[in-house]
Amino acid sequence: MNRSILSRKEFIRNSAWALAGATLIPGMLFADEREEHAGLNSLNVNNTGKSFTLKNVRLETGFDYEDGDVVATKTGIFSVEIANGKIKKVSTGQPHADAIDVKGMLMLPSFRDMHIHLDKTFYGDKWQAVRRRTGGVKGMIALEQEILPEMLKNSTYKAEKLIELLQSKGTSFARSHVNIEPTSKLDSLRHLQKALDNKKKGFGAELVAFPQHGVFYTNTAPYLKEAAQAGVDFIGGVDPFTVDGAIEKTMDFTIQLALDHHKGIDIHLHETGESGLKTVEYLISKVNENPVLKGKTYLSHCFVLGKLDQAKQEEMAEKLGAAQIGINSTIPFGGLIMPIPMLMKHQVKVMTGNDSIVDHWNTFGTGSVLYKANMAAQLYGHNTEFGLSRMLGLATAGPLPLDDKGQQQWPKAGDAADFVLVDASCSAEAVSRLSPVKSLIYQGTVVF
Amino acid sequence: MEKTKYAPPVTGSYILKNIRLETGFIMDETGAKETRTELFCIEVSEGKITKIFTNNASLPGAIDAKGYLMLPAFSDMHVHLDKTLYSLPWQAHSPKKRSILDMIAYEQEIIPELLKTSTERAGLLIDLMQGYGTTFARTHFNVDTTSGLRSLENLQKALDNKKGSFSAELVAFPQHGCFYTDSAPLLKEAAQLDSVAFIGGVDPFGIDRNIEKVLDFTVELALDNNKGIDIHLHDGGKEGLCTIEYLAEQALKNPSLQGRTYVSHAFVLASLPSNELERIAEKLAAAKVGIVSSIPFGKLVMPVPALAKHGVNVLAGSDNIQDHWSTFGTGNMLQKANLIADLYGWRTEFDLSRTLRFATHNVLPLDNEGNMQWPKVNDSAEFVLVDASCSAEAISRISPTMAFAHQARLHWKEAERDAALGKFE
Ligand SMILES: [Zn+2]
Ligand SMILES: [Zn+2]
Numbered sequence: 001m002n003r004s005i006l007s008r009k010e011f012i013r014n015s016a017w018a019l020a021g022a023t024l025i026p027g028m029l030f031a032d033e034r035e036e037h038a039g040l041n042s043l044n045v046n047n048t049g050k051s052f053t054l055k056n057v058r059l060e061t062g063f064d065y066e067d068g069d070v071v072a073t074k075t076g077i078f079s080v081e082i083a084n085g086k087i088k089k090v091s092t093g094q095p096h097a098d099a100i101d102v103k104g105m106l107m108l109p110s111f112r113d114m115h116i117h118l119d120k121t122f123y124g125d126k127w128q129a130v131r132r133r134t135g136g137v138k139g140m141i142a143l144e145q146e147i148l149p150e151m152l153k154n155s156t157y158k159a160e161k162l163i164e165l166l167q168s169k170g171t172s173f174a175r176s177h178v179n180i181e182p183t184s185k186l187d188s189l190r191h192l193q194k195a196l197d198n199k200k201k202g203f204g205a206e207l208v209a210f211p212q213h214g215v216f217y218t219n220t221a222p223y224l225k226e227a228a229q230a231g232v233d234f235i236g237g238v239d240p241f242t243v244d245g246a247i248e249k250t251m252d253f254t255i256q257l258a259l260d261h262h263k264g265i266d267i268h269l270h271e272t273g274e275s276g277l278k279t280v281e282y283l284i285s286k287v288n289e290n291p292v293l294k295g296k297t298y299l300s301h302c303f304v305l306g307k308l309d310q311a312k313q314e315e316m317a318e319k320l321g322a323a324q325i326g327i328n329s330t331i332p333f334g335g336l337i338m339p340i341p342m343l344m345k346h347q348v349k350v351m352t353g354n355d356s357i358v359d360h361w362n363t364f365g366t367g368s369v370l371y372k373a374n375m376a377a378q379l380y381g382h383n384t385e386f387g388l389s390r391m392l393g394l395a396t397a398g399p400l401p402l403d404d405k406g407q408q409q410w411p412k413a414g415d416a417a418d419f420v421l422v423d424a425s426c427s428a429e430a431v432s433r434l435s436p437v438k439s440l441i442y443q444g445t446v447v448f
Numbered sequence: 449m450e451k452t453k454y455a456p457p458v459t460g461s462y463i464l465k466n467i468r469l470e471t472g473f474i475m476d477e478t479g480a481k482e483t484r485t486e487l488f489c490i491e492v493s494e495g496k497i498t499k500i501f502t503n504n505a506s507l508p509g510a511i512d513a514k515g516y517l518m519l520p521a522f523s524d525m526h527v528h529l530d531k532t533l534y535s536l537p538w539q540a541h542s543p544k545k546r547s548i549l550d551m552i553a554y555e556q557e558i559i560p561e562l563l564k565t566s567t568e569r570a571g572l573l574i575d576l577m578q579g580y581g582t583t584f585a586r587t588h589f590n591v592d593t594t595s596g597l598r599s600l601e602n603l604q605k606a607l608d609n610k611k612g613s614f615s616a617e618l619v620a621f622p623q624h625g626c627f628y629t630d631s632a633p634l635l636k637e638a639a640q641l642d643s644v645a646f647i648g649g650v651d652p653f654g655i656d657r658n659i660e661k662v663l664d665f666t667v668e669l670a671l672d673n674n675k676g677i678d679i680h681l682h683d684g685g686k687e688g689l690c691t692i693e694y695l696a697e698q699a700l701k702n703p704s705l706q707g708r709t710y711v712s713h714a715f716v717l718a719s720l721p722s723n724e725l726e727r728i729a730e731k732l733a734a735a736k737v738g739i740v741s742s743i744p745f746g747k748l749v750m751p752v753p754a755l756a757k758h759g760v761n762v763l764a765g766s767d768n769i770q771d772h773w774s775t776f777g778t779g780n781m782l783q784k785a786n787l788i789a790d791l792y793g794w795r796t797e798f799d800l801s802r803t804l805r806f807a808t809h810n811v812l813p814l815d816n817e818g819n820m821q822w823p824k825v826n827d828s829a830e831f832v833l834v835d836a837s838c839s840a841e842a843i844s845r846i847s848p849t850m851a852f853a854h855q856a857r858l859h860w861k862e863a864e865r866d867a868a869l870g871k872f873e
Contacts, residue, residue, distance in 0.1 A: 067544075070543065071540075071543065072540075126837070127838065128482070129795065129840050129844065131478050132479060333745045333746065334745060334793070335793075337746070358844070358845065363844040363845070364786065374776065377776075378746065378776050379745065383540065383774070384543040386543070388540055425538045428540050432540065432775040432776055433770065434778065
């Protein structure tokens with residue numbers, strides 16, 4: 001935020017400061033001082049695998065309360081030592097002389113996009129809007145069969161461009177679905193793996209083998225089996241009833257494949273009617289039968305949860321929580337609103353992602369999961385300091401600097417050095433104001 | 449939200465080359481599948497576009513627009529520039545539940561302090577909006593017994609400082625009621641000022657508990673002083689509806705109010721059954737009463753498509769950017785148009801291109817048939833240059849603004865200026 005019109009002295013004198021309820025933080029740095037800082041790269045840090053120290057790092061240290069409500073976030077200024085891809089030490093002491101001054105920038109866990117299709121995008125190519133289409137999912141499958149061969153020709157390049165977009169928004173990790181079907185075979189996977197290899201110093205990913213054209217509707221099962229041994233982490237799926245015409249046959253195949261190869265599961269489920277609910281219930285029962293799948297099974301979208309009455313929502317949330325099945329949502333608004341706060345209440349792991357950035361399905365993806373957290377905060381009315389600070393967990397896919405009681409829990413010595421430096425005073429501000437990400441560090445490597 | 453700086457403007461007469469303009473739709477059986485664009489040269493002189501001619505990439509002395517897309521200037525049609533916490537230390541929305549009357553009491557407490565620095569903050573808020581290409585706003589300013597007319601005076605100073613790069617039309621806004629606090633005399637005073645274009649209002653039932661008394665006062669003030677009307681209406685239920693109908697009836701009776709009477713928010717319209725909505729929409733259209741919305745997208749979704757279908761003029765604005773009411777405003781009208789397109793499912797090339805009107809106060813480069821209608825020779829030189837291939841892309845991808853012209857004064861982003869002007873100077 002631009003505060004440069006007021007000098008530091010004027011600023012402190014400004015009585016609106018106290019009025020705004022802000023606490024005067026010792027050592028607080030101002031925008032006009034921070035602005036000189038243009039990312040760590042300008043300081044010639046090239047330190048893969050090496051160690052370095054950042055000074056004047058702002059960390060959240062607790063909440064301020066008023067009548068029992070959180071009204072502000074306390075922060076302090078620290079030095080953070082990074083070595084061998086990890087955070088080695090967080091201290092308030094005098095830093096080394098060669099420590100890099102980050103001028104009061106707020107350090108947050110780096111962002112993670114937990115549902116995206118890096119392999120299949122128009123990003124980096126010429127603009128094209130979504131076309132009016134008929135034929136539903138099967139029409140889209142026919143369309144993909146037609147356009148994928150062309151899209152695959154430069155898919156490594158486009159994936160790299162997309163990764164650069166995500167990095168610029170503070171994201172250093174993604175769960176990417178990759179098309180596995182008879183048209184692409186394993187090419188979409190291999191092209192993406194190449195892009196990820198090229199970008200591996202600054203970006204990590206886990207991959208979901210995604211039978212976009214059905215497991216059996218097109219003869220994809222053999223390719224899925226092959227993909228399960230070719231470096232993927234999850235077995236994916238899409239609307240078993242709508243696409244394959246049978247819930248159990250597809251689910252049984254998927255689950256068996258995951259069990260045989262020690263993979264997780266992440267299934268796209270858009271169905272909102274009875275078949276949607278049945279699919280969720282079937283997956284819950286199978287995960288309960290095979291506890292090894294707990295904690296690594298996810299439903300993406302799962303729109304049916306947004307269609308249930310509240311009692312049924314509660315019941316399903318409880319069951320999903322007990323089976324440790326997570327929900328990945330793009331946080332839709334308008335037609336359908338997902339019961340995300342209720343899912344969270346029942347300890348369901350809820351994560352978010354951009355899904356499409358710009359492709360033949362959708363052209364609205366910004367690439368920012370901080371934006372997703374911001375939209376969730378608006379949609380669910382989490383507009384207070386506490387509510388906003390909790391929404392940051394959607395952008396980080398879990399980690400939060402403070403726990404619900406305001407105890408500092410991140411960063412700790414030994415944590416992976418995956419973080420962003422943001423021009424904000426606290427995570428609530430970062431979420432509400434979409435504060436710019438000034439630096440991204442991934443496994444101790446300065447991306448920018 | 450990143451801050452951006454503009455270089456000092458190019459003024460006087462100039463020619464731009466390599467300007468991208470939309471020239472038509474490329475159709476197939478599903479409709480417009482692409483937007484056709486071509487590069488042009490444009491001459492600007494004495495505040496107007498004086499020539500549009502075939503591109504000449506080697507034209508000496510011309511400013512290089514580098515293929516950026518020229519779009520009509522962006523306008524934010526509902527904002528409160530006078531009353532913002534933007535640029536102050538971060539403060540989230542209070543966890544205390546406050547009614548509208550509690551909020552009035554809270555404002556009475558904080559306004560005296562806020563007024564001490566409101567000119568500076570209005571300036572910074574305008575900077576933010578300009579960074580996204582917005583050069584015009586309809587801004588409400590508080591008229592209440594605490595502020596007197598000082599919120600207006602401070603805002604006018606900020607607008608004076610921005611002369612030549614930003615303009616606004618002002619709404620005298622009795623945030624604390626006309627009669628609930630004794631603001632009516634102040635409103636009368638404000639209504640006589642040339643700088644004030646609209647008489648505002650807020651929830652005649654919710655605050656003053658008397659719809660007719662407040663609206664009669666407002667309408668009379670507008671008529672006596674030849675102003676428009678733009679009232680905030682959050683009231684739901686039959687009171688909300690009654691307020692809208694009564695105002696529409698006043699506009700039907702007084703043609704001079706038509707085309708310049710607006711209801712901001714009008715949340716009650718979101719809860720009407722479709723036949724009732726249709727009846728009201730027709731009435732609003734007949735009375736030429738517009739609706740201004742910040743486009744809520746949670747539990748309450750405004751029936752923007754139905755209103756537009758019946759010919760109601762629907763405008764969009766940021767409303768709160770960062771203040772004690774809300775902290776989520778981006779100040780970016782392309783982002784607002786993007787949200788509208790996403791919310792209402794306007795995703796095709798054609799639908800996206802139509803959604804641009806929410807950012808440009810209804811000006812569109814192409815008409816619905818794809819005929820070029822903007823810019824034309826003699827149009828005032830009010831435009832933005834965005835890094836996009838067409839307006840559909842600009843909406844969907846929230847493309848960055850590279851430059852804008854306001855009153856023909858061409859402002860380049862600092863980082864862009866040298867490349868554009870290198871040969872020009
Ligand atoms: Zn997906
Ligand atoms: Zn307002």
